[in-house]
Amino acid sequence: MSFFLEITNLDLGDTPVENIFINDFMPMANGTYVKVYLLGYKFAKDKDENLCLSNESISRHLNIPLSDVLKAWDFWEQKGIILKHKKEDGDEYDYKVEFLNLKQLYIKNNFMPKTSSGSGQSSNTIYTCSPEDLVEANKIPSIQEMFLSIDYIVRRPLVPNEKRKILEWLYNYNMSPEVIVKAFFHAVEKRGIRKINYIEGIIRNWYDMGIVNSEALENHLKMQDEKFYSYDRIMRSLGFNNRTPSEAEMKVIDKWFDEWKFTMEVVLKACENTKKTANPSVNYIDGILSSWHEKGINTVEEIAEKDKPKAPAQKKDKNIQAGGNNFKTRFHTIEQRTSKYTPEELEEIARKRRG
Template identity: 60%
Template sequence: MSFTLETTDMDLGDTPIENIFINDFMPMANGTYVKVYLLGYKYAHDRDEKIEVTNQTIAKHLEIPLEDVLRAWDFWESKGIIEKIQNNEENKYNYKVKFLNLKQLYIKNNLSLFETKENIIQKPKTITPQELIDANQIPAINKMFNQIDYIIRRQTVTTEKQKILSWIENYNMNPDVIEKAFFYGVERKGVKSINYIEGIIRNWYDNGLTNMESIIEHFKTQDEKYYRYQRVMKSLGLDNRPISQGEMTVIDKWFDKYKYSLEMVLKGCEASSKVANPSINYIDGVISSWHNKGIQTLEDIEEKDKPKEKKEYKVTKAQQSKSMPLKTRFHNFEQRTDKYTSEELENIARRKREAYNQRAKGEA
């Protein structure tokens, strides 16, 4: 004995659609994306193995381009309610679509949200005085506190140090990142408040900026001027101190007035290797001289900024005479021997010797 059900020639079945889709997801999509989702969901619900359904099938059934079907699946995947499972690596359009259970997603999302709120409610870790003393023995921590005192131009008190040290634990920040937060707060915002700096740290943490590489990249896209200041100061070895407003103005001139690229400016900064104490003003002299000579590219530097060759000059007789030492009144002194001949001088010397000998005998 067997049992069978008669089927109709027409599809008069039912396809249950979750109200979560109708209430939350359907309003955010255009009509084509909704139609693609519903038809695909129907095929998945029917599970008729005799019927092979592809994206081309859906496009033909809805009388829309295949590109619209593919864009619809990309959209729903971005909303997290389907998964695309690749069947053939050679054909990227030939993939299966897995419809996720919206009720289960709803429960998971609300559970994770609840857990997140619980974590937020938890009291942040506080640092004890003994932990602060122990942490100060670590060179990186000690350097961080010294740098912070230098940046804000005053000594931080114990409670402030405890709070700053807690950022390492609560926000998973390295000491160099905390130093950079103080640099940024003072240089760009002009604020030295510990609470304000913590706001910067928290914002970086929320955006996943927990190391120097990601923060510098963030400056590059979000705060181009500050990124340029950092690159210039680092190339001069001056990145261990805050940049002054005057230095910012000079650096801005190189980019805004002279229209130099960062590559050109950093090339100019290489001149700092020639001096013991490099400064922004010294580099400004180099870069301003390039601007005055019409130098705009690295190639121009080779052509227009060559050192001048020393010219060789022939020394004339007049110059030779000028180079000879000047005679003074002592050179014009006439010696008494200038009016006697050598023979007369010899006779005079002989007579003096004879007279001397006679006097010597008489005394004896």
């Protein structure tokens, strides 16, 4: 297989993107974050002062929620490839975005010695989180959301030293917050282990296998851990990208596969019905699958055949209609005497009575 470019004489402009971004940074992000980065990068290359740019205009241009735009900039700032310059008297979310030179960053990170925080001696390229770094990180919404999710999973608040350790994983193993959360979920729910060192071992193993984002983790779990993959896939289909299922929700999901023997294809088909409700949930899907189970539905093809809406109830006596000629009473069962005579005989009888 090979790739080549069509040659054209019409130049509508182009935006060169550094290969370092495509090779190293793009695979670790979801598609929305990549779109926000590329559109902002294009605007930075255009240098058109007449353009009125804001996070709101990017949101409208890409047809995505404003919150996704803000999360995207937080993500790329966390990865160290942009800087946000906030205005002194401006809104908290009104800032300028500086795109750092990735070639220069590559040279700095790979060919220049780095020092750990708090020590003046040169060391390996290992980042050590300082208390000041933790304070700053807690201002980033995606980091806050990660810590809250982990608190829920381990059933207690994280202490500062644990939070600093987790931030070091983000940088040293180049992990996304979503993968960190899923590592905790994997350790606690599958192994029943809450030790921070054990979870770091999971992170290290995933890093060695090239698993640094949600998509790579999904592919890995699909092959290695079917149950964990099921939880993750279903929660994402319901729109809960960063939330792990509760213990009660896991029991319900297990029932779908273990007791009712549904396939993932059927379950995801049921999840498509969440468009009909403003509050999608595992219990809502459970109601749909319970109905399908009672109807003996086992495949997607059987849904259209066996899950048809009920026809409106019909009247028991179709002959009872307003103005109808078929209405009968008990007198209709009595044999009529006139049925014994012909029309001519009836006319003769009537003439005699008139005479």
